[in-house]
Amino acid sequence: MARALTAHSHSHREDMLSVEEARERVLAFVRVLEPEEKSLLDALDQVLAEDVVSPINIPLWANSGMDGYAVRHLDVAGASLQRPRVLRVIGTVAAGDVPHVRVEPGTAVRIMTGAPLPEAADTVVPFEETDELERKEAGNGLEQIAVRSADQKGACVRPAGEDVREGEQVLAKGAVLSPAALGVAASIGRSTLKVVRRPVVAVLSTGDELQPPGEALAPGKIYDVNSFSVAASVLRAGGIPKLLGIARDTLPGMHAKVDQGLQADLLLTSAGVSKGDYDLVKDVLAQRGQVEFWSVRMRPAKPLAFGLLRSPSGAMVPHVGLPGNPVSAMVAFEQIVRPALLKMQGRTRWERPVIDATLEDDLHNHDGRRVYARVLVTKRDGRFYARLTGAQGSNVLTPLSRANGLAICPEDVAVLPAGERAKVQMVNWPEEVDL
DSSP: OOEEOOGGGGGGGTTOBOHHHHHHHHHHHOOOOOEEEEETGGGTTOBBOSOEEOSSOBSSSOEESSSEEEEOHHHHTTOOSSSOEEEEEEEEEOTTOOOOOBOOTTEEEEEOTTOBOOBTOOEEEEGGGBSHHHHHHTTOOSSEEEEOOOOSTTTTEEOTTSSBOTTOEEEOTTOBOOHHHHHHHHHTTOSEEEEEOOOEEEEEEEOTTEEOTTSOOOTTOEEOOHHHHHHHHHHHTTOEEEEEEEEOSSHHHHHHHHHHHTTSSEEEEESSOSTTSOTHHHHHHHHHEEEEEEEBSEESOOEEEEEEEEOTTSOEEEEEEEOSSHHHHHHHIIIIIHHHHHHHTTOSOOOOOEEEEEESSOEEOSSSSEEEEEEEEEEETTEEEEEEOSOOOTTOOHHHHHOSEEEEEOTTEEEEOTTSEEEEEESSOOTTSOO
């Protein structure tokens, strides 16, 4: 059974923000970006910034749904194998052709799938319901055709405007453009669409100890992880990452990097935001605008900074300072930054799917913060199960790379034991796990 935290463990949490409070504060400051015109393929997964109305019927004209013969139903009604109806074939219409013949009583026109129906035809009889194959095998021409079966009037005919009517709205402003939606746009002749543009997000790592990957490590140095995990998270959330590299712990270096970052729609920094951190990052940010440093009631990722920084052009650019530990940076991104990026793109929903899963390991909560434990979710016998993917320290990134979800231990629960059900936020929905 889940164990609750004691009243004593609540006392030091008074000055912390909840995850929801921190998220709402950031969301309140970011705005939906302006629209841009994009080619269809480039607009995939972006939010439509206009209502799209069709200037045409789709199909433009009645056309055949099968390869067969266009006929008047009156001429073939009651046809059977024993009593076929023999019609004179007066022409052929292929897809892309324009028919130049009229189907008079007692006649038929050979027609291909998608070809426009000739005048006066109201039904299509598929090849399989005629004697065409036998005529071809016997070396006979197709001047005549015997119809051996007839469906109801209108069979195998796609009416004009069956899919879309001229003047009909086919895509609504605010829709996220799927491949099918782009196909609809193409079907009415659109080659571009007006969409909410993607945010450009500057990503900056800070710290003298950091070194870019690809070089031999110098003594006392570590590789810069956050530039890549955070930028990849930006990309996956629909943003355009702009990597600024590493800011050294000098005032001119920090200011120069921040200047570059303030040309973007959002600046993300990592490290330098917790109480014990070197004050240089805080000093530079404070000089550039209004920045608040928060403690958020979550584990990992307690320290967070947020504010508006003034760019050299005078524009105010939102800034989120992520923690320096790699797992903390990614969990803070997931809970705080990703929703903001989705809002900037015009999305109205940002929630990840949340499922109930049976825990295969205990979840411990030592200090009254909401725990986001890195877990692998699997499904057996119709039930979801979640097991820890390894050590849960905020500096241990490999277990996060193996996880597909974040199991949540609430703030007021000390232990969720194995066997209990827990909420799991699915960060990656695994293809091998059925819904």
